[in-house]
Amino acid sequence: MNSVIQSSTLEIKNDIFRCFDVGDLLPGCELLVNISSSIISLVKRDVRHENSILAQRIVTETEMRVLLPLLASPGCCPQEVLQASYHYPFEELQLALFSTDVHIRMYWRERIRMYHQRLLDAQEAGKRRAEMRGVYNALFGLRQKLEQFGITIRARKEGYYLSLLHS
Structure with missing residues (x-):
């Protein structure tokens, strides 16, 4: 998966959702992430009603911390980005990953460095290995939960990326 995943933000009542187009992995599907409740849902694209949910899982905040950068950098998410997201305040992490504000982006890049x-x-x-232990544990838990969606997390020298489970 080498292209950029398109995403959008929705706010409904007190919940914040981010919708990620995962059509390169699963044609016709999106990953709907309820950031407020830490729920991820695989949904049919262009059909947003109750019957459009194909799979759904609750993730921990720690797993959400590694999922969001993986979705924001689908080609390959470097280990230092995952490490920074693991230690960054969660509300600020959301801004850092998805904001267009230059100052927020510069501060985030400095944290990554x-x-x-x-x-x-x-x-x-x-x-x-000891330094990355928390991230590795979060990746392990998230990988197990994503299997229900037909997705896994693969490693390469540069970092991690999402892939089809059986490819």
Whole structure:
């Protein structure tokens, strides 16, 4: 999956939803993420009513912290981005990933650079695995939950990406 996932934001009552087009993975489908309640739903595109939900799962806030950057960077989400999102305040993470505000984006990029350096230092000290443990645990839990959607998380040297479960 190399293209950019298109997304939009919806607000209904007190819930914030982000809708991600996952048509490259699952044609005709979108991933509807209820950020407020940490619920992810696989829905048929252009049919938003009760019968359009194909699958639904509740995720933890920690799993949501790694899911959002994976969806925002579908080609490959670098480990330092996942590490930064794991440690960033959740409300600010949402802004950092989806805001068009230059100052917010610059601050987020600086945080990513900081975590990139932390991971390099951990690598040199032989402690990279320990440094990434929380992210690895979140990826493991999220991977299990996404299987119901026919999606998995795959790793490559540069980072992680979403893929079809059986490809």
